Amino acid sequence: MRASRSGGFAALMIVLGVLILLGKFTPLFSGLIGIAMALIMIALGYYGIRNGKALIGWIVLIIGVLSLMSKLVWVIVPLLAIGLIIYGFSVLKDNCRQY
Template sequence: MKNRNNGTAIVLIVVGALMLFGLFAPLLGTLAGLIFPILMIVLGFYGIRRGRVLIGTVVLAIGVLSLLAKLSWIIGPLLGIALVIFGISLLKGKKSYY
């Protein structure tokens, strides 16, 4: 039983050291930044399902807003692309949106 604990301890020490030296920054930095808001959304949804509507809604809203803030670098360009495509389709007159 001690050997198994030693292996886990060594893995944790190596991962912790790599994190301290910033070698996981490209992978862990973006991933960890998204994990926390997603966890808040899941916990908020779970709280609403369990009957704690007020606290669940607050946690869910904070998680959604935080996730939107983290993903704003992709939301802006995607919105721009959607607007360009919508404008081109209006100019061509293929569909009537009114």
């Protein structure tokens, strides 16, 4: 027996619904669910762009990227600070070699 095409979409909607409920009722999963939803939005945006729905695909993709960045700001900012410190030391080291 052959499965219909809407079966995969229905399963995806069920899984997303369960993940959202887990995120609402258990604080442990809420951060992970937010990151997962942002990644899903990025994937759906990319899928939309590839299938000819460029405008809506780009909108969903940009919203997903912004959402993911807001969820991971606690990682991005310290990495940026470390990068700036390393860059500053390398500039100082190069200035010392010139004299």
